[in-house]
Amino acid sequence: GQQLNQSPQSMFIQEGEDVSMNCTSSSIFNTWLWYKQDPGEGPVLLIALYKAGELTSNGRLTAQFGITRKDSFLNISASIPSDVGIYFCAGLRGNDMRFGAGTRLTVKP
Amino acid sequence: KAGVTQTPRYLIKTRGQQVTLSCSPISGHRSVSWYQQTPGQGLQFLFEYFSETQRNKGNFPGRFSGRQFSNSRSEMNVSTLELGDSALYLCASKEGQLDEKLFFGSGTQLSVL
Numbered sequence: 044g045q046q047l048n049q050s051p052q053s054m055f056i057q058e059g060e061d062v063s064m065n066c067t068s069s070s071i072f073n074t075w076l077w078y079k080q081d082p083g084e085g086p087v088l089l090i091a092l093y094k095a096g097e098l099t100s101n102g103r104l105t106a107q108f109g110i111t112r113k114d115s116f117l118n119i120s121a122s123i124p125s126d127v128g129i130y131f132c133a134g135l136r137g138n139d140m141r142f143g144a145g146t147r148l149t150v151k152p
Numbered sequence: 153k154a155g156v157t158q159t160p161r162y163l164i165k166t167r168g169q170q171v172t173l174s175c176s177p178i179s180g181h182r183s184v185s186w187y188q189q190t191p192g193q194g195l196q197f198l199f200e201y202f203s204e205t206q207r208n209k210g211n212f213p214g215r216f217s218g219r220q221f222s223n224s225r226s227e228m229n230v231s232t233l234e235l236g237d238s239a240l241y242l243c244a245s246k247e248g249q250l251d252e253k254l255f256f257g258s259g260t261q262l263s264v265l
Contacts (some may be wrong), residue, residue: 074252084196085156085242085256093252131195135252138208143193 049132049143057151062119064146066132074135075108080135080145081128089130090117122150153249154179156257158243170231173260175246177224183207184226185216185254189240200243201226202249231260238264 049066056062066075074093078086089099092108092115099106105118115132127150132143157176157206165171177184185208186198197210218228224245230237240259246252 067180067190076252078256083258085158085244085258088253088255091252138200138249140197140254142195149162 047058047080047132047141047143051144052144052148053147053149054124055149055151058122058124059077060122062122062126062148063116064079064130064132065116065129066134066143067114068134070134070136071112072134072136072141073105073112075106076135077104077106077115077117078110078131080131086131119148122148124150124152126150156243156245156255158241158257158260160260161258162261162263164265165233166265167233167235169200169233170229171233171262172239173230173243173262175227175228175243175245175257177226177243178240178255181211181245181255182224182248183251184220184224185244185246186226186228187242187244188212189242189259190238195242200249207249217231233264235264238262 047066047068076091077089080086090106095112097108102115103120107116129145131145134141159174183202185200188196200208204220215231220226240261242259244254244256246254
Protein backbone atom coordinates (compact mmCIF):
# COMPACT_ATOMS: atom_id res chain seq x y z
CA GLY A 44 0.00 0.00 0.00
CA GLN A 45 0.93 3.66 -0.15
CA GLN A 46 3.29 5.04 2.43
CA LEU A 47 4.06 8.26 0.62
CA ASN A 48 2.24 11.49 1.38
CA GLN A 49 2.05 13.57 -1.74
CA SER A 50 0.84 17.14 -1.74
CA PRO A 51 -0.96 19.04 -2.90
CA GLN A 52 -3.70 16.70 -4.14
CA SER A 53 -4.60 19.08 -6.93
CA MET A 54 -3.49 22.40 -8.35
CA PHE A 55 -5.16 24.88 -10.66
CA ILE A 56 -2.68 27.32 -12.14
CA GLN A 57 -2.39 29.84 -14.92
CA GLU A 58 -0.18 29.14 -17.91
CA GLY A 59 3.30 30.53 -17.29
CA GLU A 60 3.23 29.99 -13.53
CA ASP A 61 5.70 27.81 -11.67
CA VAL A 62 4.52 24.70 -9.81
CA SER A 63 5.87 22.91 -6.77
CA MET A 64 4.80 19.59 -5.32
CA ASN A 65 6.33 17.27 -2.77
CA CYS A 66 6.32 13.80 -1.39
CA THR A 67 7.14 12.78 2.18
CA SER A 68 7.50 9.49 3.95
CA SER A 69 8.08 8.14 7.42
CA SER A 70 10.63 5.73 5.92
CA ILE A 71 13.92 6.21 4.12
CA PHE A 72 14.11 5.45 0.42
CA ASN A 73 17.20 4.85 -1.69
CA THR A 74 15.73 6.10 -4.95
CA TRP A 75 13.02 8.62 -5.71
CA LEU A 76 11.18 8.74 -9.03
CA TRP A 77 8.69 11.14 -10.51
CA TYR A 78 6.10 10.07 -13.09
CA LYS A 79 3.48 11.92 -15.13
CA GLN A 80 0.25 10.32 -16.26
CA ASP A 81 -1.83 11.74 -19.09
CA PRO A 82 -5.54 10.90 -19.21
CA GLY A 83 -6.13 7.35 -20.43
CA GLU A 84 -2.44 6.49 -20.46
CA GLY A 85 0.06 4.85 -18.14
CA PRO A 86 2.54 6.86 -16.06
CA VAL A 87 5.69 8.00 -17.86
CA LEU A 88 8.99 8.35 -16.01
CA LEU A 89 10.15 11.97 -15.80
CA ILE A 90 13.09 12.02 -13.42
CA ALA A 91 15.00 9.51 -11.28
CA LEU A 92 17.04 10.54 -8.22
CA TYR A 93 19.65 8.28 -6.62
CA LYS A 94 21.45 10.25 -3.94
CA ALA A 95 20.43 12.37 -0.95
CA GLY A 96 20.64 16.06 -1.86
CA GLU A 97 20.71 15.33 -5.59
CA LEU A 98 19.11 17.95 -7.82
CA THR A 99 18.21 16.83 -11.35
CA SER A 100 16.58 18.68 -14.22
CA ASN A 101 14.69 17.51 -17.29
CA GLY A 102 13.81 20.56 -19.37
CA ARG A 103 11.48 22.75 -17.31
CA LEU A 104 11.25 20.08 -14.60
CA THR A 105 13.57 19.99 -11.60
CA ALA A 106 13.43 17.39 -8.86
CA GLN A 107 15.35 17.03 -5.62
CA PHE A 108 16.12 14.07 -3.39
CA GLY A 109 15.68 15.32 0.18
CA ILE A 110 18.68 15.29 2.52
CA THR A 111 16.86 13.12 5.06
CA ARG A 112 16.04 10.61 2.26
CA LYS A 113 12.44 10.75 3.43
CA ASP A 114 11.21 13.31 0.93
CA SER A 115 11.43 14.58 -2.62
CA PHE A 116 10.29 17.66 -4.49
CA LEU A 117 9.28 18.40 -8.06
CA ASN A 118 9.18 21.85 -9.59
CA ILE A 119 7.81 22.79 -13.01
CA SER A 120 8.77 26.20 -14.31
CA ALA A 121 6.78 28.32 -16.77
CA SER A 122 3.91 25.83 -17.05
CA ILE A 123 2.21 25.20 -20.39
CA PRO A 124 -1.15 23.56 -21.19
CA SER A 125 0.43 20.18 -22.01
CA ASP A 126 1.73 19.95 -18.43
CA VAL A 127 -1.81 18.94 -17.47
CA GLY A 128 -1.96 15.50 -15.91
CA ILE A 129 -1.34 13.61 -12.71
CA TYR A 130 2.15 13.62 -11.24
CA PHE A 131 3.18 10.70 -9.06
CA CYS A 132 6.16 10.31 -6.80
CA ALA A 133 7.59 6.87 -6.12
CA GLY A 134 10.11 5.77 -3.52
CA LEU A 135 12.20 2.65 -3.92
CA ARG A 136 13.90 0.67 -1.17
CA GLY A 137 15.36 -2.62 -2.30
CA ASN A 138 12.65 -4.23 -4.36
CA ASP A 139 9.86 -2.36 -2.57
CA MET A 140 8.38 0.54 -4.55
CA ARG A 141 5.72 2.80 -3.04
CA PHE A 142 3.68 5.44 -4.81
CA GLY A 143 2.13 8.69 -3.72
CA ALA A 144 -1.56 9.30 -4.44
CA GLY A 145 -0.69 11.83 -7.13
CA THR A 146 -1.00 15.58 -7.72
CA ARG A 147 -3.56 16.50 -10.37
CA LEU A 148 -2.38 19.56 -12.28
CA THR A 149 -4.69 21.76 -14.30
CA VAL A 150 -3.21 24.59 -16.37
CA LYS A 151 -5.50 27.36 -17.60
CA PRO A 152 -4.39 28.98 -20.86
CA LYS B 153 12.44 -0.42 -28.77
CA ALA B 154 8.70 -0.86 -28.48
CA GLY B 155 7.23 0.09 -25.12
CA VAL B 156 5.17 -2.01 -22.76
CA THR B 157 2.13 -3.30 -24.62
CA GLN B 158 -1.11 -4.18 -22.88
CA THR B 159 -4.15 -5.81 -24.43
CA PRO B 160 -7.00 -5.26 -24.58
CA ARG B 161 -7.25 -1.50 -23.98
CA TYR B 162 -10.86 -1.65 -22.87
CA LEU B 163 -12.97 -4.45 -21.49
CA ILE B 164 -16.54 -4.66 -20.25
CA LYS B 165 -17.56 -7.64 -18.16
CA THR B 166 -20.42 -8.55 -15.86
CA ARG B 167 -20.26 -9.61 -12.25
CA GLY B 168 -19.22 -13.21 -11.73
CA GLN B 169 -17.31 -13.47 -14.99
CA GLN B 170 -13.57 -13.86 -15.23
CA VAL B 171 -11.07 -11.87 -17.25
CA THR B 172 -7.52 -12.29 -18.53
CA LEU B 173 -5.32 -9.30 -19.29
CA SER B 174 -2.11 -9.50 -21.25
CA CYS B 175 1.18 -7.61 -21.04
CA SER B 176 4.25 -7.69 -23.27
CA PRO B 177 7.22 -6.02 -21.58
CA ILE B 178 9.93 -3.99 -23.27
CA SER B 179 12.32 -6.29 -25.10
CA GLY B 180 15.03 -7.46 -22.71
CA HIS B 181 13.03 -6.63 -19.58
CA ARG B 182 12.54 -9.66 -17.36
CA SER B 183 10.57 -8.15 -14.50
CA VAL B 184 6.85 -7.47 -14.92
CA SER B 185 4.63 -5.88 -12.28
CA TRP B 186 0.90 -5.32 -12.21
CA TYR B 187 -0.95 -2.43 -10.57
CA GLN B 188 -4.58 -1.55 -10.06
CA GLN B 189 -5.44 2.13 -10.35
CA THR B 190 -8.70 3.63 -9.16
CA PRO B 191 -9.52 7.32 -8.63
CA GLY B 192 -9.87 6.91 -4.89
CA GLN B 193 -7.02 4.50 -4.19
CA GLY B 194 -4.25 5.54 -6.54
CA LEU B 195 -1.77 2.88 -7.66
CA GLN B 196 -2.09 -0.37 -5.75
CA PHE B 197 0.56 -3.07 -6.27
CA LEU B 198 -0.80 -6.47 -7.28
CA PHE B 199 2.24 -8.64 -7.94
CA GLU B 200 5.63 -8.86 -9.59
CA TYR B 201 7.05 -11.63 -11.73
CA PHE B 202 10.67 -12.25 -12.59
CA SER B 203 11.94 -15.24 -14.55
CA GLU B 204 8.49 -16.84 -14.53
CA THR B 205 8.28 -16.75 -10.71
CA GLN B 206 6.13 -14.50 -8.57
CA ARG B 207 8.59 -12.50 -6.45
CA ASN B 208 6.32 -10.13 -4.62
CA LYS B 209 2.62 -9.90 -3.92
CA GLY B 210 0.36 -7.08 -2.81
CA ASN B 211 -2.64 -7.26 -0.54
CA PHE B 212 -5.30 -8.52 -2.96
CA PRO B 213 -7.63 -11.51 -2.65
CA GLY B 214 -6.84 -14.84 -4.30
CA ARG B 215 -9.25 -14.00 -7.14
CA PHE B 216 -6.37 -12.02 -8.58
CA SER B 217 -3.65 -14.18 -10.06
CA GLY B 218 -0.97 -13.93 -12.67
CA ARG B 219 1.74 -15.73 -14.49
CA GLN B 220 4.79 -15.04 -16.59
CA PHE B 221 5.96 -16.97 -19.60
CA SER B 222 9.47 -17.84 -20.70
CA ASN B 223 9.49 -14.89 -23.13
CA SER B 224 8.72 -12.57 -20.15
CA ARG B 225 5.19 -11.86 -21.37
CA SER B 226 2.72 -11.84 -18.51
CA GLU B 227 -0.98 -12.39 -17.99
CA MET B 228 -3.20 -11.38 -15.14
CA ASN B 229 -6.45 -13.15 -14.33
CA VAL B 230 -9.34 -12.01 -12.18
CA SER B 231 -12.02 -14.56 -11.42
CA THR B 232 -15.55 -14.02 -10.11
CA LEU B 233 -15.51 -10.34 -10.96
CA GLU B 234 -17.03 -7.84 -8.56
CA LEU B 235 -18.22 -4.29 -9.25
CA GLY B 236 -15.30 -2.97 -7.21
CA ASP B 237 -12.83 -4.56 -9.62
CA SER B 238 -13.59 -1.82 -12.15
CA ALA B 239 -10.29 -0.02 -12.57
CA LEU B 240 -7.37 0.72 -14.84
CA TYR B 241 -4.95 -2.21 -14.68
CA LEU B 242 -1.39 -1.19 -15.42
CA CYS B 243 1.51 -3.41 -16.30
CA ALA B 244 5.06 -2.20 -15.85
CA SER B 245 8.39 -3.72 -16.77
CA LYS B 246 12.01 -3.23 -15.81
CA GLU B 247 15.21 -4.84 -16.88
CA GLY B 248 16.23 -6.58 -13.69
CA GLN B 249 14.49 -7.29 -10.43
CA LEU B 250 16.49 -4.63 -8.59
CA ASP B 251 16.37 -2.06 -11.37
CA GLU B 252 14.99 1.31 -10.37
CA LYS B 253 13.26 2.46 -13.52
CA LEU B 254 9.79 1.10 -14.05
CA PHE B 255 8.17 1.57 -17.46
CA PHE B 256 4.40 1.42 -17.69
CA GLY B 257 2.02 0.34 -20.42
CA SER B 258 -1.12 2.32 -21.30
CA GLY B 259 -3.26 0.01 -19.22
CA THR B 260 -6.44 -1.99 -19.63
CA GLN B 261 -9.58 -0.17 -18.53
CA LEU B 262 -11.87 -2.80 -17.02
CA SER B 263 -15.52 -2.02 -16.36
CA VAL B 264 -17.57 -4.52 -14.41
CA LEU B 265 -21.34 -4.11 -14.75
